[in-house]
Amino acid sequence: MAKKSFQEEFELYLKASFPILHVETLENGRIMRGIRKIASDWRRKVTVWSRHSGLRDKDGELITERSLKGALDELLSHVSEMENHIIVLEDVEGLLDDTEISSRLRRFAELLELPEEEGGVSDAMMVLLSPVVRIPREIEPYVTLISEDILGVEEIKRQVVQFLGENGMDPPAEALLETLANALCGLSEIEIKNTLALALTEGGDIDLSDLPMIRAQKQQMIKKSGILEMISTNESMADIGGLENLKAWLMDKAKVFEDEARARKYGVEIPKGVLIAGMPGCGKSLTAKAAAKAFNLPLMRMDMGRLMGKYVGESEGNMRRALALTEASSPCILWIDELEKAFSGVQAGGGGSEITTRLFGNFLTWMQEKTSPAFVVATANNISNLPPELLRKGRFDEIFYVDLPNPAERRKIFEVHIRKRRKADLPNIAIDRLVSETEGYCGADLEGVVRESVERAFVSGKDCLETEDILETIRDTHPIKETMKDAIERMAQEYETKKLRNASKKS
Ligand code: ATP
Numbered sequence: 001m002a003k004k005s006f007q008e009e010f011e012l013y014l015k016a017s018f019p020i021l022h023v024e025t026l027e028n029g030r031i032m033r034g035i036r037k038i039a040s041d042w043r044r045k046v047t048v049w050s051r052h053s054g055l056r057d058k059d060g061e062l063i064t065e066r067s068l069k070g071a072l073d074e075l076l077s078h079v080s081e082m083e084n085h086i087i088v089l090e091d092v093e094g095l096l097d098d099t100e101i102s103s104r105l106r107r108f109a110e111l112l113e114l115p116e117e118e119g120g121v122s123d124a125m126m127v128l129l130s131p132v133v134r135i136p137r138e139i140e141p142y143v144t145l146i147s148e149d150i151l152g153v154e155e156i157k158r159q160v161v162q163f164l165g166e167n168g169m170d171p172p173a174e175a176l177l178e179t180l181a182n183a184l185c186g187l188s189e190i191e192i193k194n195t196l197a198l199a200l201t202e203g204g205d206i207d208l209s210d211l212p213m214i215r216a217q218k219q220q221m222i223k224k225s226g227i228l229e230m231i232s233t234n235e236s237m238a239d240i241g242g243l244e245n246l247k248a249w250l251m252d253k254a255k256v257f258e259d260e261a262r263a264r265k266y267g268v269e270i271p272k273g274v275l276i277a278g279m280p281g282c283g284k285s286l287t288a289k290a291a292a293k294a295f296n297l298p299l300m301r302m303d304m305g306r307l308m309g310k311y312v313g314e315s316e317g318n319m320r321r322a323l324a325l326t327e328a329s330s331p332c333i334l335w336i337d338e339l340e341k342a343f344s345g346v347q348a349g350g351g352g353s354e355i356t357t358r359l360f361g362n363f364l365t366w367m368q369e370k371t372s373p374a375f376v377v378a379t380a381n382n383i384s385n386l387p388p389e390l391l392r393k394g395r396f397d398e399i400f401y402v403d404l405p406n407p408a409e410r411r412k413i414f415e416v417h418i419r420k421r422r423k424a425d426l427p428n429i430a431i432d433r434l435v436s437e438t439e440g441y442c443g444a445d446l447e448g449v450v451r452e453s454v455e456r457a458f459v460s461g462k463d464c465l466e467t468e469d470i471l472e473t474i475r476d477t478h479p480i481k482e483t484m485k486d487a488i489e490r491m492a493q494e495y496e497t498k499k500l501r502n503a504s505k506k507s
Contacts, residue, residue, distance in 0.1 A: 109142035186328015242409025246503035273376025278402030281444030440481030
């Protein structure tokens with residue numbers, strides 16, 4: 001099912017007589033234009049309350065200048081006249097927590113649901129506009145969240161042309177217009193205007209040289225959101241010891257991304273993403289970073305912990321914003337770290353906590369419908385509590401399981417980390433001996449062993465690192481298979497039963 005547009009969704013709820021809609025938006029102007037159009041199509045009258053203008057009727061005439069509480073009192077005392085009305089309350093952020101307001105909203109919603117003979121009012125709806133979603137529990141059952149549309153490329157093109165026109169300039173050539181619109185995608189109407197104004201002030205013109213500035217604006221937007229983090233990476237596939245199946249698979253996907261337009265034309269489906277599950281410290285995060293380098297794309301990390309807000313609707317708002325920002329920054333890699341933090345507990349068929357279930361639904365829909373080239377790399381340790389829908393084929397292009405490194409991989413990991421620190425000593429180290437002494441070590445353990453050995457050799461005044469230094473460190477350390485014995489065994493069993501694709505080649 002394709003995602004509904006704002007108008008379609010709004011009309012659906014209007015038809016079904018939903019009492020209160022909450023639109024999360026920074027762009028009241030655009031949303032109000034949409035609502036007025038819907039109202040005129042449906043022969044509804046629009047009454048608006050805002051902090052600055054008070055409560056105004058369909059002709060813009062002032063009904064009352066009062067605060068939201070006063071305006072709600074006014075509406076409640078004339079509720080029978082509200083038939084066929086859409087009542088919009090603008091900029092309600094920070095006001096709903098006041099119980100004097102939420103109790104009135106609740107009363108209003110109750111009246112909208114009552115039959116007329118019992119004092120209710122039909123064909124009326126209330127719409128709350130605010131840039132953040134914080135719905136008090138008291139009114140939660142009456143409120144439905146809907147999201148504004150992200151401006152499409154065609155709409156952005158129209159805005160660019162209009163902006164240039166207003167500044168006495170001709171529309172740019174179609175190819176330039178298309179590139180600019182794609183770069184501006186994901187920004188709001190106001191942000192687009194500001195960015196264009198900045199470009200004009202800087203260069204006196206708007207052209208390709210403005211693209212870096214547009215990207216910088218987007219980065220700022222991402223930083224401000226606090227949910228996504230732009231990660232700069234130096235890691236490459238060569239820094240990963242082993243995981244050959246996973247690396248080869250990623251390199252193929254990178255090729256498709258690199259030549260996306262030709263691939264699409266050829267009939268290739270643009271890859272959606274990969275889930276990498278497995279043992280801690282075995283290179284999952286490292287792979288996400290190396291993927292960004294291989295794809296030659298920016299890496300955005302989504303912090304699931306931060307996304308989970310404590311207010312009703314807040315997490316969904318955050319998720320929506322994060323996904324919109326991802327789209328805005330595409331092409332990019334979206335790294336969802338610790339996927340299980342957000343989605344564990346959602347059961348088959350949608351059971352589990354209401355918020356996580358809805359959040360999960362939003363995410364799945366996005367994964368399914370996204371058309372922008374954003375490649376998702378999700379990483380998880382514990383997949384036992386992840387909803388089965390997520391693990392079903394088709395959500396991710398592939399799910400890989402990362403096991404503790406096998407002997408051939410331990411060899412490679414030792415080589416990577418010794419080469420990084422003591423390249424000249426590498427030929428003299430008997431890596432075979434190290435490999436046979438490190439059964440049950442994860443990649444992070446092996447890196448730790450090398451790091452410590454190099455320090456030991458230095459402190460004891462040696463000119464070079466020797467096999468014996470490393471063996472000594474190994475004797476003093478305990479691998480993850482010992483320190484987390486039970487958890488590791490449980491995970492190994494889980495992965496075995498789920499029959500996931502192994503990231504490593506058989507040794
Ligand atoms: P967690 O699930 O605990 O987040 P992870 O699987 O994401 O763990 P990483 O953060 O990728 O593990 O690994 C930690 C460090 O261990 C890496 O930065 C890297 O230095 C080293 N390491 C782990 N696996 C490998 C590997 N296969 N090759 C080279 N280095 C590795």
